[in-house]
Amino acid sequence: MIVVTGAAGFIASCLVTRLNEANFNDIVVVDNFSIAKKENNLKGKKIREYVDRMEFFNWLEKNYEEVEFIFHLGARTDTTEFNKDVFDLLNLNYSKQMWNACCEYQIPLVYASSAATYGSGKLGYDDEEAMIPLLHPLNPYGDSKNDFDKWALEQTAKPFFWAGLKFFNVYGPNEYHKGRMASVVLHAFNQIKETGKLKLFRSHRPDFKDGEQMRDFIYVKDLVEVCYFLMQNRKNSGIYNLGSGKARTFLDLAFQTFQAMGREAEIDFVDTPADIRDTYQYFTEANMQKLRSIGYDKPFHTLEEGVQDYVKNYLLEGKYY
Template identity: 80%
Template sequence: MIVVTGAAGFIASCLVSRLNAANFNDIVVVDNFSVAKKLPNVEGKKIKEFVDRHDFFTWLDKNYEDVEFIFHLGARTDTTETNLDVLNLLNLDYSKKMWNACCEYQIPLVYASSAATYGSGTLGYDDDESIISLLRPLNAYGESKNDFDIWALEQTAKPFFWAGLKFFNVYGPNEYHKGRMASVVMHAFNSIKESGRLTLFRSHNPDYEDGKQMRDFVYVKDVVDVMYWLMHHRKNSGIYNLGSGEARTFLDLAFNTFTAMGADINIDFKDTPEDIRDKYQYYTQANMAKLKSIGYDKPFHTLEEGIQDYVQNYLLPGTYL
């Protein structure tokens, strides 16, 4: 059996689809399944068992001998969350418990970290484990993810294989439920569909023109391909960046979304909301050399390819992966 936590969420549900496509059908999905808006993400998939996240460790104590691999992708992913108790409970304490269980039962583990750990990027975007304790995230979500990365590296007891993945700006199908936290691609699609126009955040940094803020946008199909590969690789444990390796502007993203929809380009700007303005990343780009150095060589989608596939095969028809 393969365990996927956060399985009704965006990335994890796409991973379940990737596993099913490779004929892995004994999937145990873990989540809070009372959130109805996420349930379409798991409908129609080949799943062996649904386990509530609160019951998971009791379940694991009884079934660990049959568990081959754990993907721990469940977390509180709202970057505007300020309740430290919630973040510590779901992102830090739960992950520590998962790590310890994988050590006890010798189960390999891949878990979700985040590029939010890099903060303003003053130390760059290299997945060098020696600098992780020096990183200063810009929000409590990033701090919770970085705190766990630091804790994991300090442990003497480790799963025989483990990988923490610093996800950059992931976009793609199955994020319909995410609201404000959905990707800019999805927000752009909805805005263009409803009004024929798109409003982007104005730059409040003199080094960047409006719309020229840059992010490493990575297509979710590439993300799950990497995780699938790591499940088979099972060596070279550590923390890895997971982005496309190329920073692109929000204008690039906007133009490609208009093009994929066959719509005329119509863009204006508004001020970045004050509650996130001082925590806003103006540039991110994953250094992907470390992952490539251990043998991962599958090409990533370009922004053009990813947006076209996402818009034409999922957003326009309203389908799920």
């Protein structure tokens, strides 16, 4: 059995599809399944068992001998949430419990970290583990992810294989339920469909023109491919960046979305909301050398390829992956 937490969510549901495609059908999915807005993400997938996230460790105690691998992708991911207690419960302490269980039962573990750990990026975007204690995230979500990364590195007891993945700006199918936290591609698609126009955040820094803020956008199909690779190659434990390795502007993304929809580009700029303005990242770009050095050699989708696939094969069709 393979366990996937956060399984009804965006990235994890895509991973379940990738595992099914590789003929792994004994999937145990873990989540808060009372959130009905995510129910379509798991429709049609081959799943052995559904387990509520608060019942999972009791379930694992009874079934650990059958568990081959755990992907711990479940988390509270709202960067505008400032209640630290929520992140301590769902991100930090739950992940510690997962780590300790994997040590006790000798189960390999891949877990989701985040590029939010890098904060303003002043120290760069290199996934050297010696840098992790020096990082200063810009919000409680980033703090929770970095706190767990630091804790994991300090442990003397470790799963025999483990990897923490710092996800950069992920976009792709199955994020319909994410609301404000959905990717810019989905927001752009919805705005263009409704109004024919797109609003992008204005730059509030003189060194970046409007729309030329840059992010490392990674297509979700690339991300789950890396997860699959790590399951098949259980060595070289550690913390890894997971982005495309190439920063692109929001204007690049906008123009690709208009093009994929067959529309003429029409863009307006609006002020970045006050509640996120001070913590807004103007540039992110993953150094992907570490992952490449352990043998991952598949190319990543370019922004053009990823947006075209997402818009034409999923958003325009209303389909899930």
